[in-house]
Amino acid sequence: MAQIQRTNGAPNAFKNFALQHLVASDGEDGPESLKSGIYLASLPIWIGETELVAKYSSYGNITEISVVRKKNAPSVENYAFIRFDNIGSTYKALDDPSPPVFTNPQSGKTIQLKA
Numbered sequence: 001m002a003q004i005q006r007t008n009g010a011p012n013a014f015k016n017f018a019l020q021h022l023v024a025s026d027g028e029d030g031p032e033s034l035k036s037g038i039y040l041a042s043l044p045i046w047i048g049e050t051e052l053v054a055k056y057s058s059y060g061n062i063t064e065i066s067v068v069r070k071k072n073a074p075s076v077e078n079y080a081f082i083r084f085d086n087i088g089s090t091y092k093a094l095d096d097p098s099p100p101v102f103t104n105p106q107s108g109k110t111i112q113l114k115a
Contacts, residue, residue, distance in 0.1 A: 036090035037083035038115035042076045043067065047102055047113075055100035056082050060089020 040052075049065050056062060064083040084090050093099075099112045 036087045037064070037081055038090060038093050040080045040082070040113050040115060043069075043078040043080050043113070044075045044102075044104070044111065045069070045078065046104055046106070047080075051102060052080055052082060055102065056093060058100075059084065059093040059096070061085040 038056075049067055052065060052067070053062055061084060062082055063085045064081075066081045067078075068080070069078045082093075084093070094115050099114045101110050101112050103110045
């Protein structure tokens, strides 16, 4: 498994899209050089990188994860971006009819995050 690159900050860096194709840094052209990711909105404060990797790695190899939290803001303004090493993994995550379920460790309530 490739090492996950973590990015912090950049509140506007990944907003306003659910699926994005980014050209690989090696400059190659062609479909194999595309990388894809998913955007998760309204991220609860109790879901972090560890929980996201545990749930979303079942779709494929995660190469980058970014969790953005705004200070003193409600959960609805928190979001995450997960990038996979290939577009097939992204489609698996987007097309899954049963998205991952997360359980709040304090209240026991569960939620599903749909990409």
